[in-house]
Amino acid sequence: MWRYILKRLLLMIPTLIGVLALTFAIIQFVPGGPVEQMVQQLSHSGVGGETTAISSVFKSRGGLQPEELQALKKLYGFDQPPLQRFGHMLAGFARFDLGESFFHHQSVAQLILSKLPVSMSIGLWTFFITYLLCIPLGIAKAVRDGSLFDLASSTVILLGYAIPGFVLGVALLVLFGGGSFWQLFPLRGLVSDNWDSLSLIDKVLDYLWHIVLPVTASVVGNLAVMTMLTKNVFLEEIRRQYVYTARAKGLSERAILYRHVFRNALIPLITGFPAAFIGAFFTGSLLIETLFSLDGLGLLSYESVMRRDYPVVMGSLYVFTLLGLVAKLLSDLSYVLVDPRVSFDGGER
Structure with a gap:
């Protein structure tokens, strides 16, 4: 029985990695990621049609500067290649560290x-x-x-x-x-x-x-x-x-x-x-x-x-x-x- 259980537990690893890899690959082609959403939020108007201070500065400068966009990508972890990000994610999951939400600001x-x-x-x-x-x-x-x-x-x-x-x-x-x-x-x-x-x-x-x-x-x-x-x-x-x-x-x-x-x-x-x-x-x-x-x-x-x-x-x-x-x-x-x-x-x- 224990041999059977060990065999099944070992088979779970490639199955789990396969499910995560397939989903991660699909995510890479989905438009409107967190970086794009943040840029869009910065360009929107505030309540009552009055632009906020951040939005005014953003529009007056014609959008984000390249270094600011790079910093925003780094904030969300998109400054790394996909395979490297996937590897870091798997390493965290192995420690049951599921990461932190982009929008809820909690684990x-x-x-x-x-x-x-x-x-x-x-x-x-x-x-x-x-x-x-x-x-x-x-x-x-x-x-x-x-x-x-x-x-x-x-x-x-x-x-x-x-x-x-x-x-x-x-x-x-x-x-x-x-x-x-x-x-x-x-x-x-x-x-x-x-x-x-x-x-x-x-x-x-x-x-x-x-x-x-x-x-x-x-x-x-x-x-x-x-x-x-x-x-x-x-x-x-x-x-x-x-x-x-x-x-x-x-x-x-x-x-x-x-x-x-x-x-x-x-x-x-x-x-x-x-x-x-x-x-x-x-x-x-x-x-x-x-x-x-x-x-x-x-x-x-x-x-x-x-x-x-x-x-x-x-x-x-x-x-x-x-x-x-x-x-x-x-x-x-x-x-x-x-x-x-x-x-x-x-x-x-």
Whole structure:
């Protein structure tokens, strides 16, 4: 097992470098970098149409002088060749130094950590609610395959899957957020403005009150995939030969389902648990966060791309890719540990 783990860890290195290299190469051809944006800001007018002192000097001199432009490139690290900059970035990432944001003026690691609680709140609630609903519903659909309940529930969950999360979010705001009908839930944020002055119980209730709509908009789209996966896995197990043998021996359907089918059918679901759990920490959805005014990782990623904040783009990509590779390894390990028929060399025992 340890040999397999070491092999997978070593394979992560070229994969991680490849992802970073491809993204870094694409960045080199994207126009409107931080230097160009800074020059553009210097040339713009101030509030109310009155030019600022810096902008006036800038325009009177006909733009930046060559040495000033070079100093600006040095400030952002663009005075070095691309390969050298990529090497310095990899060296920093090896020490888990993600660099400093061009526009937020703080380290990328601190920036990610500051936005993480918002995405975690939505992601973890979505993860747990999805699993708690989908597994019992999928089992019920498999047991009642072809029944009216199966057809009706499939229609409902597929309809929910067809509706984009942000469209559902808009509908929820209109219906329950005071848009046109009822003011039952808040429109923005995870907590109220007076949250610090509330008691512990009131803080919990206030937090739960705020996450109802965004979590609902996130969960509905995930229900269909997990529910149908659970149903199909259980159906496959129910139709296996050992189930017919157990019935011939006189075992009840309940005993067959929970003693034999349940354990075998949960293997694919359990093996996907590590990746889904880790992914829940970084499940920031740009549209959901924007719609409900949640300042999380989804909004941060979008703003960093639009503003060409390359340290944030590369740093967040590095963290997400690394955690994704680790989650994949944990999923494979859990599959081998849960199913004794599979060995670490990729074959069956």
